Amino acid sequence: PPPPRRAASTTRRPPAPAFALDIDGVLLRGGATLPRAPAALRLLFDAATGAPTHPLLFLTNGGGTTEGARAATLADRLGVPVAPEQVVLSHTPLAALAAADAKAAAGNANAPPTSVLVIGGRGCADVAAGYGFGHVLAAADAARVAPSVAPFSAPPRGGPAFERADAPDVARLPVGSVLVLHDSTDWGRDTQLAMDALTAPPPAGSPPDGGNDESDGDGGGGGGGQRVRVIACNADLTFPADHARPRLAQGAFTVALCAVYAAVTGGRTLTVGRLGKPHAVQYALAGARLDAQRAALRLPPVPAIYAVGDNPYSDVAGANGAGGVWRSVLVRTGNWGGTGGRPTTGSTRRTMWWGTCTTLSPWDSR
Ligand code: G3P
Ligand code: MG
16 A cells, blocks of 8 residues: 655645746747846745755747757756756657557557658657657658659758668658648648648558548548548747747648648648647646646645746637636737737637648547
């Protein structure tokens, strides 16, 4: 049996709120660290000992790297210690999906292998493989294997021939999943590759049409439906960077892909599994991580989790939607430069943004 709970040890310290801080537009802006960010963060540490006094998480829709690498650069730029477990990137929940995929594959050993096409800059395919996905193919590698797929793209420059050495073999497999892991570095090439996957004829041995329609929520399709799963990790339309006005972000690419899919297929709706803020999966993971820190700090249950962000449609909508002890705080240093009044975070706006996209149910079950 477990040892008796030592209530005194968890109530010795007074309750302290937890913080889930957005990064871009709150702590950093492009290559710059926002001037007051390091001093604000130091308030969450004991001035004498440097020990943390509050559960603290960096909850970002950024990504394209590992949590460990992001933690190291954050610590360097912000001047406070940051552990990999304190970083939740847009794609961090994918580790759980990769594990579920592996379990499903183990239970269906006769299924023909498929690849995971990863959209994002250099290193994103390695991130996906690190989560446990098999047969990972970087979009840039797909174009290196077959340059004719992207006639308007510049040939890849410098670096090793392939991001992943097994690319020539993996590229022969049918694509089973398109993973928009991070911002596309070549919208035309990546849209073409995704469309090639989505409009490819069924691979040999596939279930007959009609046996796997879109209404089952798994992103698969028969009967002329969608057979290839599409997952987009970040719905943000824009993000604050070095430019004076916010720049188009990963969500804009996915909106464009949905529009192209609808146009090419005569009006079909693309089913997209979505994660990242404002989706519930992110807040469930963040809440669990913060609670683990709370327990390690021997604090009683947190009275509030302050989610500080600069984007009404991801940071504020997500925290408000999570409910419970989550509290949203909107700053003016990034995406939202509002000069008064309250921003709209209603679902109508987000629905309009997503146009023909629909949601893959397991990732947005709220
Ligand atoms: O959407 C782009 C990404 O850079 C946003 O990051 O930290 O503001 O969630 P963050
Ligand atoms: Mg932000």
